Structures are given as structure tokens and as C-alpha cells.
Amino acid sequence: MITSIFRILLAHRLTSFKFVKKSPEYNNQIKKFGLYIHIPFCYKICPYCPYNKIHYDKNLATAYHSALISELDIAHRNFRNAEINSIYVGGGTPTTMTDELCKIIDYIKNIFKFSGDIGVEIHPSDASKDKLDKLKNAGVTMLSIGIQSFQKELLETLGRDFQPDQAEIAIKTAIDSGFNVIDVDLIFDIQGETIDMVKSDIEEAVTLGATQISTYPLIPFTFAKLPHHRIDYRKRKLMLETIVDYAARYGFERTSIWTFNKKNYPRYSSITRNCFLGIGASATSLIDDIFNINTFSVVDYIDTLKTKNKVPSALICKLNQREQRVFWMFWQCYNTFIDAIEYRNLFNENVEEFFGRELFLGRIMGLLSKDNKGYRLTDSGAYYFNVVEQSYSHDYLDKTWALMQNSPWPDGLKL
Numbered sequence: 231m232i233t234s235i236f237r238i239l240l241a242h243r244l245t246s247f248k249f250v251k252k253s254p255e256y257n258n259q260i261k262k263f264g265l266y267i268h269i270p271f272c273y274k275i276c277p278y279c280p281y282n283k284i285h286y287d288k289n290l291a292t293a294y295h296s297a298l299i300s301e302l303d304i305a306h307r308n309f310r311n312a313e314i315n316s317i318y319v320g321g322g323t324p325t326t327m328t329d330e331l332c333k334i335i336d337y338i339k340n341i342f343k344f345s346g347d348i349g350v351e352i353h354p355s356d357a358s359k360d361k362l363d364k365l366k367n368a369g370v371t372m373l374s375i376g377i378q379s380f381q382k383e384l385l386e387t388l389g390r391d392f393q394p395d396q397a398e399i400a401i402k403t404a405i406d407s408g409f410n411v412i413d414v415d416l417i418f419d420i421q422g423e424t425i426d427m428v429k430s431d432i433e434e435a436v437t438l439g440a441t442q443i444s445t446y447p448l449i450p451f452t453f454a455k456l457p458h459h460r461i462d463y464r465k466r467k468l469m470l471e472t473i474v475d476y477a478a479r480y481g482f483e484r485t486s487i488w489t490f491n492k493k494n495y496p497r498y499s500s501i502t503r504n505c506f507l508g509i510g511a512s513a514t515s516l517i518d519d520i521f522n523i524n525t526f527s528v529v530d531y532i533d534t535l536k537t538k539n540k541v542p543s544a545l546i547c548k549l550n551q552r553e554q555r556v557f558w559m560f561w562q563c564y565n566t567f568i569d570a571i572e573y574r575n576l577f578n579e580n581v582e583e584f585f586g587r588e589l590f591l592g593r594i595m596g597l598l599s600k601d602n603k604g605y606r607l608t609d610s611g612a613y614y615f616n617v618v619e620q621s622y623s624h625d626y627l628d629k630t631w632a633l634m635q636n637s638p639w640p641d642g643l644k645l
Contacts (some may be wrong), residue, residue, distance in 0.1 A: 234625075243553070246645055247547055247553075247645045249545035249547045249643035250545065251640070251642060254546050256515075256517040256518070257520075260312050261313065262312060262314075262315050263503075263506055264314070264316040264318070264346075264503040264505065265509065266317075266507070266508045267317065267318070267509045268282065269319060269324040269326065269510065270283050270528055271285070271287070271326040272285065272353075273286050276388060276389050276390060278388050278389065280454050281320070282526045290529075291330065294327075294511075295330040295334070297531060298334055300539060301510070301535055303341075305507055309507075314344045314345075314346070316346040316347055316349075316503070317344070317349070318350075319348075324352065325361050325365075328364055328365065332365065332367075335368045348368075350370050352375050352404075354375060355391065363407060366407050370409070371411065373412055373498075374444070374498050375412065375413065377397045377400075377401075378417045379420065379427070380397060381430070383422060387422060389456070398434075401439065401440065411497075413441070413498040414442070414443050415444045415446070416446070419465065419469055425472055432445075442492065445470075445488055445490070447461075447466055447470070449624070452628055452632060453628070471613075487616045488616075508522070512634065516557070519549045522541075522543050523545045523634065524541070524543060525542045525638045527638035545640060545643055555584055558576065559585060564615070566607040566611075566612050567606050568604045569604045570582075573604075581604070581605075596610055630643060
């Protein structure tokens, strides 16, 4: 209901967004973009995780590495003069392919102009000094460690296969390896979790030396295999307020709906980009007005690149000018700051010219405050946006990912 209302009010669209089966025709004059690489392999499948992943297989991983190189070659042909300004690697568990990943990073640097940070997600059980040193030597500057909780009973509820002391060792090893950013990923509102546990997890992450803490509510996707978890929104709101309060108490600044950064440290973020290209099975791309989703099937992904040498696109959605601006605004609100200067540079108009009514109402309702650089979400605004963001996850992501995991090449999708 919430997403339908915002689709009508902001995008001026009475009908659903349509994704169609078609190869993307990108604007090859793009000058800069961020690069996302998806590694789908895991040693163990966690039941709560909604992301595209399969059990690790050495032969399949070798073939997948070759396919990634092929897709990067296609990207280079399409965007030969472009510069990559960030690389983020997610999964799955990227470090199931540490050696191959290091080769991929080197390959990217050889064929593209590159500047910026390289971030990699890592599983606590896989954070050996040897693997971290390899990543560091390859130029990785940021790590995001998927801790989820330091509470043994909550790790068991999530089906995680490590103990709290292993999580602590992983963070310490990452810090000793000299990465610029250590992001600790936490999940809250887990079944059986208390407010004291939430406080304890924040305190533990701070004490161990995290430069960033990312905290996400447990979202029960319909296709995930975690036992049903009924959401108590009052409890969830109280937990989020506790996280905001404790993060501030320890000197961390809120930099998005879910992330808190130690002052003067860079932010780890893989998704808030105006222009990005996704490489790998299930990777998405946004280049100008084209939103693309690669096939989720690892086997089909490999086969398409090996036999047809083309982008393994499953579905695309073409955004009109209004929808591009609304998409930008969504992620700006996610970041809790609407950058008026960035908007001007991107769309050649003032943000008030397009979103004047919405910005005015946001200020009147106490959801936004204004400064000389743009508009910042208040604590109240951030809370209500997180309600919108969770509706987006249920109405858009859940439906999309469920379809894509069941069909490598769907005929279409309406959202």
C-alpha cells in the first residue's frame, strides 16, 4: 500500500513498473560509474539471508571466474573511456574465491581507469590473516564483516556457524591487517532479542574497533528459510531508537537509515550510487535510464557468457526522467541527506524546482531540516523513511528476488 501511494504521488504512475525481457542498450558516453561484483558462493547457506547464493563448488567457481572476466570485457567495450570510481564485492561469501577475486581486481585496474575505494564483504569464519593480507595487497581498502550479533543464542537463531569469540577475532585480525574501514554488520529484532542485547552488540562493536556499524532489522522474506518471525513494530522502533542513541553516545554519526560512522572515517556503502554497473549472477545495474537485472542462475550466467558472449541480462526497466529523479531521491533519503548541489549537477535544475512541494511538506511536518547544502532528515523523518524502505523491501525486492530465484529468464515482471 505504501509503495503504491508513493508510486502515484511521486512517480505520477498509476500503473505498475514494468520489467521486460530485453538486452540493455546503455549510454556508452558515461564518464564515471561504480562497479559492483557479485560472488554467489557460500560454504554454508544461512536461512535468514535473502541474497542470491549457492553452495561453493570449486569447478563451478573456476568457470564463474572466467565468466566474470568475460562480462568485464564486454563492459570495457561498452564503456572504454569511462572511469570506475568505486568497486564493491558482495555475495554470498566473496572470500570463497579470494585468489580469483584478487586477479579480477588486478584485471579491472589494467583495463579501466580506476580511482576510489575497494570494499569486500567477508564472513567471520573466513577472515584468516592469509586471506585478508591477499585482499589488502590487491588494493582492498574496506571490509564489511557480517557479524549479525555477538550473542550466541541469536547466532543460533539465525543459523550462523560461528561463535562470538570467532567474530571478535575476525574484527581484530581485520584491524591488524590495516584496512581503512572496518564495517561491522549487525541485525536487530531477531526473535528472542532484548533491548539489553541490542545495547551489548553496539558496545561490543565499538570496543573491538569498528569504524562503521551497520544495523538492519531482520526482514522475513517470503522465500527465506528462517522460521516465521512476526514483526512487533513498537519493539522494532524502540530498538532502532536505542541504536541511534548508543551510536551517538560513542561518537558515531548517522550516515544512512541503518549505518553509523566513526567521525572522520570514510563510509562503506555498496548501493547508494547514481550510476553503477553490476557484474555477476543477480547483479543489477543503473546506467542513465536503464535498470538491468542479470540472471540469478549461476549456471545460466556462465553459459550465456561462454556460448553467446553477451550480457546475461534477464530483465530491464526503462525509467523516464521523473522516475530517475524519484529513484535518486529515494537513495538520498536513505542516506538521510538530500544533496541539493549533487542534484543540480546531475539534472541541471534546482531540487526545489522538481520536489518543491514534497520538500515544503517535509519541513512543515518536521521530517526535514534545511541548510545551505540541502535537506537533512530529522530523527522522525529517518524513522518514517525506514518504514517506507521496509515496505519497498516487501513489495519490490521480495517479489523480484522470489521470481528471479525460481526462473532464470522470466518473461516479465510488474511491480
